[in-house]
Amino acid sequence: MKTTHINVLEEITLNNPIFIEALPGIGHVGKLAADHMIDELGATKFAELYSPFFPPQVFVNEDGTVENMINEFYYLRANGENNRDYIILVGNTQGLSPEGQYELCGIILDFVESYGVKEMYTLGGLATGHAIEKTRVFGAATDIEFIEFLKEAEIEIRSADGGIVGASGLLLGLGKLRSIKGSCLMGETPGYFIDAEAAEAILEKLAILLNIEINTDKLEERAEETRKMISKAQQMEQEMMNKTVGSGEDDLRYIG
Amino acid sequence: MKTTHINVLEEITLNNPIFIEALPGIGHVGKLAADHMIDELGATKFAELYSPFFPPQVFVNEDGTVENMINEFYYLRANGENNRDYIILVGNTQGLSPEGQYELCGIILDFVESYGVKEMYTLGGLATGHAIEKTRVFGAATDIEFIEFLKEAEIEIRSADGGIVGASGLLLGLGKLRSIKGSCLMGETPGYFIDAEAAEAILEKLAILLNIEINTDKLEERAEETRKMISKAQQMEQEMMNKTVGSGEDDLRYIG
Amino acid sequence: MKTTHINVLEEITLNNPIFIEALPGIGHVGKLAADHMIDELGATKFAELYSPFFPPQVFVNEDGTVENMINEFYYLRANGENNRDYIILVGNTQGLSPEGQYELCGIILDFVESYGVKEMYTLGGLATGHAIEKTRVFGAATDIEFIEFLKEAEIEIRSADGGIVGASGLLLGLGKLRSIKGSCLMGETPGYFIDAEAAEAILEKLAILLNIEINTDKLEERAEETRKMISKAQQMEQEMMNKTVGSGEDDLRYIG
Amino acid sequence: MKTTHINVLEEITLNNPIFIEALPGIGHVGKLAADHMIDELGATKFAELYSPFFPPQVFVNEDGTVENMINEFYYLRANGENNRDYIILVGNTQGLSPEGQYELCGIILDFVESYGVKEMYTLGGLATGHAIEKTRVFGAATDIEFIEFLKEAEIEIRSADGGIVGASGLLLGLGKLRSIKGSCLMGETPGYFIDAEAAEAILEKLAILLNIEINTDKLEERAEETRKMISKAQQMEQEMMNKTVGSGEDDLRYIG
Known part of the structure; x- marks a missing residue:
């Protein structure tokens, strides 16, 4: 495999879709939130992305079968009042090298733009390194209008x-260069464990912003399941990515 | 040398061959097993692979001659009841960078597929970091049918x-994307020494799975020889690869 | 984004322009000096450079909006006696990898050469690792005539x-290969803080060399502002760059 | 600069030339030996190589002028009895990344092969990490005949x-793949200082092998000069290369 490629599983047309990204990062906050959303709202996988910029390995599932490093695109038909569809990107990894991250994000934006995406949310965790009493959600955005919109939802501005x-x-930065508006929502989390509370906090804010309903009753259950399913290797992997993409060793205030 | 290339030494046609990979890794378990198999069953080298993704160095042999970083393909005519041929891949190194690993594995799969390979075994060690009483062999596979097949041979599922x-x-993961079925067999080993017992344990299971006979009498002798022949540099090399492909420093439960 | 590209915002013609580079480095000395020059002398941005060799991230501004990794070209119409125009390159980052640095510097030189540049100054800090009584400015140059010119301005030769x-x-080295003459001016600085004194020292020498006037009254104010605006992430970033481009760990006598 | 390129300064034809490589490495042994040979025997520079795989930096000379990272080719007309010419490769750096080393060595071999090179010597140091009473010279070679030839000159086989x-x-390994015969001569050296004795030991053996005379009277003087001229940065550089190309941290028995 010499180049990143996307395998389209189903040909679809979407109505003015909003793109939601939640690849693995700090506390698996974004991933947990998006996986829940996919399951709860019944999203459908329509494309898979493989890349030589992913870590050179496989994960081993519960049943002993191997799982490739992958990013997966789901679509969700409109159920919000605004009548817009969604593309949700999840996966078990991110690009390793800086150049790989740039290429992958460019390819991902090309792909979702081809479905008409002009707006996006990226979901992540904001590690504090210490216990949190009440999880806050922080936001950043491509433009000042979007910042105002986040403030209305009582999201703290980072x-x-x-x-x-x-x-x-x-994705947010490169999207901005293509006139895709968007925001990064970051749920405060102590750091390296699967944090259902941070995911729930993000989903609550996202539901307000998207004007949809997302039942979060089963989220803690899912978090527990994720904790079991996410192998030691995946946790090692995350640590490696964190190191590779350039975190400070003593400071946890960044987002994967 | 700008690109990976394969130098074919002998034009051959093979009968529904099974591909066996055993490049250097933890405890040289896979390599030792495959080198023994090549010697014991009389396999013939038919192709060599060189790559700019290998470490930029040579090894020095016992007689003072230098040896390039190389991967070597051997074939073995059918001697099992199932009447199938084998391609065995061994070598003194693996790709260093993530991108290099992806490119090399892609090229290797292209090459063996051109001989009709639809099934593969990859051999490795599973480091425990402590002494082992009775060596277990663990397995993972591309699909659940193969997992069942491994269980029949009393291989533990990882x-x-x-x-x-x-x-x-x-190779297993990228093979799965091409509908090549396969399994990774991992012999438990304390870690960084040439482990004949783990290699023997793997060969015993492999003989069951392939329905062939492999005499392992000379394996300890070979291990001793390998210990002498494998220079300090190669051991340094392995450590470097282990670091490069992303192991945790304190946790040895991974496979090279 | 697969390749580095320059987005030209305004088509201009310049009169025998002098190129001044001040990308982030030690103590933000060069950047602070150049930002001040741009503001004080009223330079105009005419081109932006984006690259996959930059760190894979965005910065977050005071107002919560995100800012891409970027290099920016400004032009300044002649106000010195010698009647020559200027191109000033500033930004929030440099290339991360060695290959990236080479490609970026080549592209930058191609670009400024297309405006007729035959002379350049690169601005940076020279970290001492200890407090400094009287900031010295050191210089290096592409040729011995330029060294003599620096000596006349009482710049110490490194x-x-x-x-x-x-x-x-x-840029200086690759420029030399294209017959672009130039000098690197380095303001002595203790190291990792925003050093207005070093920037002022550089600007004083640059004003002599260019035969222009640069009011530095507001420089300390700007330094303070920069200290506030430059986020923790940018500082982390700088440390990462310093490590990546190959500094010794115990010796601070190099320039970013 | 996106690609490695060679700038030919003088068009020449050579008589069955022998290629001698001595890029910087342990103790500057090879470089010191080759620089001495170039000066003592009056070799002429005929080509320069620049590469994006070199470190992204310049060195500063005694007079304050900057010096690019470079590899330089010299030729020497036959003065040995065997009537053969020489190409000598020296420089101030080597490639940084593994892929860069492969590409550079491939380009260097292409270049010297175009002058008819079928035989080469690579010169280096073999670090012991401790003081040495009598400097030994070790050799490795592409084939067993060459090993015998080295033994005749009382070179120890490594x-x-x-x-x-x-x-x-x-270069030796990739040369072997092209049927260029050759040997690597390694002078024992304690390690990180400019070692004239090791360089002298290598030159003595090389003179025997090439059947030429090389006066080494001025070698210590040159070593002293080199010690002064080689800046701190170059020494830092060397350490970085040593780390990059994969040495063990505690073991010095390798060659740069």
Whole structure:
């Protein structure tokens, strides 16, 4: 495999879709939120992305079968009042090298733009390194109008106290260059465990922003399941990615 | 040398061949097993692979001559009841970078597929970091039918306790995308020494799975020889690869 | 984004322009000096450069909006006696990998050469690792005539006590191969804080060399502002770059 | 600069030339020996190689002028009895990344082959990490006949106690694939200082092998000069290369 490629499983047309990205990162916050959304709202997988920029490995499932490093695109037909469809991107990994991250984010944006995407949300965690009493959700956005929109939903604005590293940041930045508006929502989390509370906090805010309903009753259950299913290797993997994409070792205030 | 290339030494046609990969990794388990198999069953080298993704160095042989970094393909005519031929891949190194691993595994699969390969075994070690009383062999596979087949041979199924890093994992994963079925067999080993017992354990299981006979009497002798022949540099090399392909520093439960 | 590209915002023609580079480095000395110059002398942005060799991230501004990794070209119409125009390159990052640095510097030189550049100054800091009583400015140059010119301005010549790592050095070196004459000016600085004094020292020498006037009254104010605006992430970023482009860990005598 | 390129300064034809490589490495042994040979025997520079795989930096000379990372080809007309010419490769750096080393060595071999090279010597140091009473010269070679030839010159054969990392090893290995015969000569050296004794020991053996005379009277003087001229940065550089091309941290028995 020399190049990144997307395998389209179902030909679809979408209505002014909103793109939601939640690749693995800090506390698996974004991934947990998006996986729940896919399951709860019944999203359908329509494309798979494989890349030589992913880690050179496989994961082993519960039943002993191997699982490739993959990013997966789901679509969701409109059930919100605004009548718009969704594309949700989840997966078990991100690109490893800086150049790989740029290429992958470019390819992902090309792909979702071909379905008419002009708006996106990227979901992640914001590690604090210490226990959290009441999970806050922080936001950053491509433009000041979007920032105002986030404030209306009582999302705290993350001002100049750090960058957003990895796909959640880069998709937003490269999207901005293509006039795709968007926001990165970050749920506060102590750090390296599967954090259902942070995921729930993000989903609550996302439901407000998208004007849809997302039942989060089963989220803790899902978190528990995820904790069991996510192998040691995946956790090792995440640590490696965190190191690779450039985190400080002593400072956890960044996003994968 | 700008690109990976394969130098074919002998034009051959094979009968529904099974592909066996055993590039260097933890405890040289897979390599030792495959080298023994090649010697014991009289396999013939028919192709060599060189790559700019290998480490930029040579090894020095006992007699002072230098040896390039190389992967070598052997074929073995059918001697099992199932009447199928074999392609065995061995070598003194693996790709260093993630992108290199993806490109190399892709090229290797292209090559063996051109001989009709639809089934593969990748051989490796599973490091425990401590002494082992009775060597177990663990397996993972591309699909659930293959898992059942491994269970029949009393191979333990490795469920969700780690990824498989490097060629042994990636060949299996990328093979799965091409509908090549296969399994990774991992012999338990304390870690960084040439482990004849783990290699023997793997060969015993492989003989069952392939329905062939492999005499392992000379294996300890070969291990001793390998210990002498494998230079300090090669051991340094392995450590470097282990670091490069992303192992945790404190956790040895992964496969090279 | 697979390749580095430059987005030209305004088509201009310049009169025998002098190129000034001040990408982020040690103590933000060069960047602070150039940002001040742009503001004080009223330079106009005319082109933006984006690259997959930049870190895969965005910065977050004071207002919560995201900012891409970017290099920016400004032009300044002649106000010195010598009647020559200027191109000033600033930005929030440099290339990460060695290959990336080479490609970016080549592209930058191609671009400024197309406007007729035959002379350049690269601005940076020279970290001492300890407090400084009176900031000295050191210089290196592409040729011995330029060295003499620097000496006339009482710039100390930096002889054989270290390399110049990163864009400030590489642009000079690659420029030399294209017959672009130039000098790297390095303001002594303790190291990792926003150093207005070093920037002022550089601007004083640059004003002499260019025969222009640059009011530095507001420089300390700007430094303070920069200290506030430059997020923790950017500082982390700089440390990462310093590590990546190859500094010694114990020796701070190099330039980013 | 996107690609490695060679700038030919003088069109020449050579008589069955022998290629000698001595890029920087351990103790600057090979470089010191080759620089001495170039000066003592009056070799002429005829080509320069620049590459994006070199470190992204410049060195600063004694007079304050900057010096690009470079590899330089010299030729020397026959003065030995065997009537053969020489190509000598020296420089201030080697490729940084594994892929870069492969590409550079391939390009170098293409280039010298175009002058008819069928035989080569690569010169380096073999670090012991401790003081040496009588400097030994070790050799490795592409084939067993060459090993015998080395033995006749009382060069010790380096058997299986380590690899040869970097250009000195890789040129030999890749040369072997092209039927260029050759040897790597390694002068024992404590390690990280400019070692005139090791260089002298290598030159003595090389003079025997090439059947030429090389006066080494001025070698210590040159070593002293080199010690002064080689900046701190170059030494930092070398350390970085050593780390990059994969040495063990505690073991110095390898060659740059």
